[in-house]
Amino acid sequence: MKENVKLTKFSSGAGWACKLSPEDLSQVLGNLNNINKGDSIIDFSSFDDAAAFNISGNTMLQTVDFFTPIVDDPYTFGKIAAANSLSDIYAMGGNPKFALNIVGFPSDDLPLEVLSEILRGGMDIAKQAGIPILGGHSIKDKEPKYGMVVTGVSNGPPIKNSTARVGDSLILTKPLGLGIISTAIKRELASQKMIDDSVEIMTTLNKTAAEIMVQVGVSACTDVTGYGLLGHLLEMCKGSKLSAEIEFDKIKFIDGTIDAASNGIVPGGTKRNLNFIRDNINFSRTIDETKQHLLADAQTSGGLLISVPENKVQELESKLTASECYAMNIGKIDTVSNEKFIRVV
Numbered sequence: 001m002k003e004n005v006k007l008t009k010f011s012s013g014a015g016w017a018c019k020l021s022p023e024d025l026s027q028v029l030g031n032l033n034n035i036n037k038g039d040s041i042i043d044f045s046s047f048d049d050a051a052a053f054n055i056s057g058n059t060m061l062q063t064v065d066f067f068t069p070i071v072d073d074p075y076t077f078g079k080i081a082a083a084n085s086l087s088d089i090y091a092m093g094g095n096p097k098f099a100l101n102i103v104g105f106p107s108d109d110l111p112l113e114v115l116s117e118i119l120r121g122g123m124d125i126a127k128q129a130g131i132p133i134l135g136g137h138s139i140k141d142k143e144p145k146y147g148m149v150v151t152g153v154s155n156g157p158p159i160k161n162s163t164a165r166v167g168d169s170l171i172l173t174k175p176l177g178l179g180i181i182s183t184a185i186k187r188e189l190a191s192q193k194m195i196d197d198s199v200e201i202m203t204t205l206n207k208t209a210a211e212i213m214v215q216v217g218v219s220a221c222t223d224v225t226g227y228g229l230l231g232h233l234l235e236m237c238k239g240s241k242l243s244a245e246i247e248f249d250k251i252k253f254i255d256g257t258i259d260a261a262s263n264g265i266v267p268g269g270t271k272r273n274l275n276f277i278r279d280n281i282n283f284s285r286t287i288d289e290t291k292q293h294l295l296a297d298a299q300t301s302g303g304l305l306i307s308v309p310e311n312k313v314q315e316l317e318s319k320l321t322a323s324e325c326y327a328m329n330i331g332k333i334d335t336v337s338n339e340k341f342i343r344v345v
Contacts, residue, residue: 010110059154061094083301086148087223089152092159093158093221094154095154100148100149101133103136104139105141106142108140171328173328176297191256201301222304228297229297231277240333251328257297287345
């Protein structure tokens, strides 16, 4: 392999460059009239994490995700992209069964050994998930892109993002800051510790956290990815027709993230996220623009945001902690507010 290959120089953005903004996606999907199939359980109209379809009495789950490089090491990029692709299945309490690769690759500009390393990273994450990769599709592209279509099953009713209940606590299972650090990496401003910490988080599957929440029994769940914590919490609140209050000081951020954001290292996607959701959020006076960007930061392979009944919070937290998962109790679900869906204090 050529030495010093910098994958990120082929990327037009940090982490989720290919993802449409919330405004654009809402506009496009709002103009589509889908076929109403009686076997469809969940489709794009609900903005849930994965599609669900009933086949002979079995609930099948399917999702797709891919993006451009956010790190230069091809193997690590493959691991991150694969873990991110699996996350939506876990967010719905499902078990992934198999995957298909999606690849875009500039074969005129990069050696094929780079692609082999990307796919090897994806394969190793699939092995951690206990699933085979059965095939896929590739195209020649000026930017490297990698991800997966993942098919899974739900042993019971899928855990939706729209079924939170009044009084539920909100548990977050990974620290925030991945979008900001991805931008710092691209600008060559990230320390090695920031890079190492973010890679460890992005390559950690949500498998264990998902298994625990299914055991405990929760009201709702979503994973925190491209639309940031506030964007995905807003989807949960709107879908559930409820509101939420979260406490900034209870949220953990990857070391170095707050300083980076304070110095203006904020991805464009994070700023668009904030602009889109701002009218639905009531920020207290202590939550300045830097903190607002941190909460709206676009994540890659982020954690689960779980809405859990109060009588099950302690069990969920203790089991997550015992399994070396984060268990941040960041707020509560409340009745509908006449003003805003989310209050941040």
